Amino acid sequence: MIVRLHAANPGPFTGAGNWTYFLPGENPVLIDAGVGEAAHLDAVAQSRSDGPTHVIVTHAHSDHIAGAGAIAARWPATRFSKYLWPDRDARHGVSWSALNDGAIVAAGDSKLEVIHTPGHSPDHIALWDGETRTLFSGDLVTAATTVVIPATSGGSLTAYLESLRRVLTLAPAKLLPAHGPEIDDPIPLLQRYIQHRHEREVQVRSALDDGLQTIDAIVERIYTGLAPALLPMARESVLAHLLKLQDEGLAEGAGDRWRPL
Numbered sequence: 397m398i399v400r401l402h403a404a405n406p407g408p409f410t411g412a413g414n415w416t417y418f419l420p421g422e423n424p425v426l427i428d429a430g431v432g433e434a435a436h437l438d439a440v441a442q443s444r445s446d447g448p449t450h451v452i453v454t455h456a457h458s459d460h461i462a463g464a465g466a467i468a469a470r471w472p473a474t475r476f477s478k479y480l481w482p483d484r485d486a487r488h489g490v491s492w493s494a495l496n497d498g499a500i501v502a503a504g505d506s507k508l509e510v511i512h513t514p515g516h517s518p519d520h521i522a523l524w525d526g527e528t529r530t531l532f533s534g535d536l537v538t539a540a541t542t543v544v545i546p547a548t549s550g551g552s553l554t555a556y557l558e559s560l561r562r563v564l565t566l567a568p569a570k571l572l573p574a575h576g577p578e579i580d581d582p583i584p585l586l587q588r589y590i591q592h593r594h595e596r597e598v599q600v601r602s603a604l605d606d607g608l609q610t611i612d613a614i615v616e617r618i619y620t621g622l623a624p625a626l627l628p629m630a631r632e633s634v635l636a637h638l639l640k641l642q643d644e645g646l647a648e649g650a651g652d653r654w655r656p657l
């Protein structure tokens with residue numbers, strides 16, 4: 397059984413807010429900690445008054461991890477696990493056990509396999525239920541929008557594309573993301589994400605070939621009519637593409653000056 401629990405944290409960076417997933421049963425596991433909103437904790441308690449015995453966090457972005465302290469305060473016996481990102485993990489006042497790629501964890505009445513899916517963040521994991529072909533997919537993809545690759549804070553487009561391709565090879569039947577609705581037809585969505593990044597890359601390369609040298613100039617050309625509030629994300633995305641091209645020997649950056657190779 398999977399109980400979808402809202403973290404009650406709508407906002408400019410989380411949209412309608414985060415979904416967390418509670419698997420009651422023999423090994424009660426909560427996937428993602430939310431941010432400690434009382435409504436979220438109460439919803440967990442309604443599913444099981446003793447709370448989860450184990451909280452697994454998909455990655456250390458605050459909308460997924462910041463509730464760890466509040467969960468520990470309410471249910472002190474809870475264990476916390478994630479793929480470690482020590483600098484970030486240390487901010488939340490609980491101790492973390494390491495979950496590495498391929499680890500098998502008991503969750504609810506079944507087992508989940510840890511799939512390390514870096515790119516959106518270095519520590520991002522998804523959790524795979526091979527029996528039902530369901531993937532708890534964190535911030536890997538969302539049904540409605542694209543996912544930010546924060547290149548200045550641990551994001552990597554090269555790693556992200558590898559993660560998308562790896563998840564495609566699992567042939568999942570369903571994704572349960574941390575934002576937006578369940579994804580019942582994930583293969584075309586994953587393919588669209590890869591295609592979208594490829595199209596962006598073509599645009600970035602052609603901007604470089606046309607002599608545009610700065611991230612701002614490239615953003616201005618590619619993201620026409622973008623709301624000013626979204627500019628920082630567009631800059632992160634262009635930088636992520638430039639760094640990928642640099643990894644591949646196709647571009648070179650010095651300071652904020654970029655050129656094609």
Ligand SMILES: [Zn+2]
Nearest residue numbers: 455457516535
């Ligand atoms: Zn995130």
